[in-house]
Every structure is written in structure tokens, then in C-alpha cells.
Amino acid sequence: MDILFYIVIITLPLLASLNVKMTFKKYSTVENSRGLRAEDVARRILDANGLYDTKIEHVGGNLTDHYDPTENVVRLSDATYGKTSVAAIGVAAHECGHVCQHAENYTPIVIRSKIVPAVSICSKFWYFAFLIGVLVFNYARSPFMIYVGIAMFSAVVLFQLVTLPTELNASGRALKTLETESILEADEIAPAKKVLTAAAMTYVTALVTSILQLLRMLAMVNRRR
Numbered sequence: 001m002d003i004l005f006y007i008v009i010i011t012l013p014l015l016a017s018l019n020v021k022m023t024f025k026k027y028s029t030v031e032n033s034r035g036l037r038a039e040d041v042a043r044r045i046l047d048a049n050g051l052y053d054t055k056i057e058h059v060g061g062n063l064t065d066h067y068d069p070t071e072n073v074v075r076l077s078d079a080t081y082g083k084t085s086v087a088a089i090g091v092a093a094h095e096c097g098h099v100c101q102h103a104e105n106y107t108p109i110v111i112r113s114k115i116v117p118a119v120s121i122c123s124k125f126w127y128f129a130f131l132i133g134v135l136v137f138n139y140a141r142s143p144f145m146i147y148v149g150i151a152m153f154s155a156v157v158l159f160q161l162v163t164l165p166t167e168l169n170a171s172g173r174a175l176k177t178l179e180t181e182s183i184l185e186a187d188e189i190a191p192a193k194k195v196l197t198a199a200a201m202t203y204v205t206a207l208v209t210s211i212l213q214l215l216r217m218l219a220m221v222n223r224r225r
Helices: 002-027 038-048 086-104 107-140 144-180 186-224
Strands: 055-058 066-068 073-076
Touching (some): 038 073, 038 144, 066 086, 086 107, 086 144, 086 186
């Protein structure tokens, strides 16, 4: 069972990541009929929502696109910036969706932003706390540090839980805007949707594997009691 568990939690994220790369690569060859560049589409979406102060920058890397709320800048990666494919435009529109969420104080993204500092610490140290707890339990029969590790990992799961609707909402906003603003043609929306759906699945698999891992940790504690 342990081997099967590790196969699942390792394989699922890898498959999701591979699917994103393959889907993006496939539709990065499909140019939008209007010849619009991803950064131009992003600027258009931001301006249409009154977000004139949000900057758009080029960042190195492949699919490292993100919105930085601390500097109020949308950063588009090498695979997106300057590109005219429906895949690149879909990704750029998705990041603009995050900008709109922050501007509207969208509840899940507000929660996520508030817990980022704590989660950053928990994600780095939960394993050490849990491991120390197991070692202490073996000698002193005290489960305290085990529960500390579980609590820290639970914070990570909570972060992923609020991240999922945030990402899904941003993709939904992106697709709606691309259609209603006539940025993409009707037959170009479907490929963009496939790219964003593949990206969303990485968050789904991350949440599923983390929940499985949390349940396994809890089961381990119950067996030791």
C-alpha cells in the first residue's frame, strides 16, 4: 500500500504538468486570426477594467507567467510575451483575471494573500516537525510534535484549497472576456479553454495529492496511539 501511495502522489502531479506542457505546445502553433500579441491583449483587458496602473513586463522562463500584487505587475514568460497564439493569449488573459480579483477583493484571493506568510513557513518546515515528532514519539511516546507537523501541513492544504477556486475563477473570467470582447473568434475559444483547463488540473492534482498525504499522516498517528 505504501508503494502504491507514493506512486499516486508522485505520478499525478507529473502527469498534470506534462499535460499542461503538451497542450500549450499544441495550441501555441494556432495563431489568432487578428494577429494580436499576448501583451496587447493583456493591456486591453486591464484598461477595459479600469486597471490602467497595472504594468505588463516580460519575465524569463517557460510558463512562468504570474501576477505580482506587491508590485502590481503582470509578468508574461518567454512562451507568452510577444506571441500571437491562442494559447499565449489565454494565459495572458488568465493572469489579468487575477488582477481583477485583487481589484474586486475576491474572497478566495483575499484569504490566500493573508495566509501566504504563514503558509510559506509551514511549507518549508512541516516535514521536519513531523519527522522530529515521529522520532520523539518512538522514545518518549509524546505525539505533540507530530500534531505540530500535521497542523503545519494542514495550512498548506488550506492554501491549496483556496487557490483552486481562485485559479478556476481567473480562467472563467479570461474565457468570458476573450469571447465577449471579441478578442478571439468562436473557434479559437475552445483551444484557449483547453490550455486553461489543463493548467487548472495541476491545481486539482496538487490538492488531491496533498489531501491524500494529510489523511495518511492522520492514519499513521492513529496507528501509533
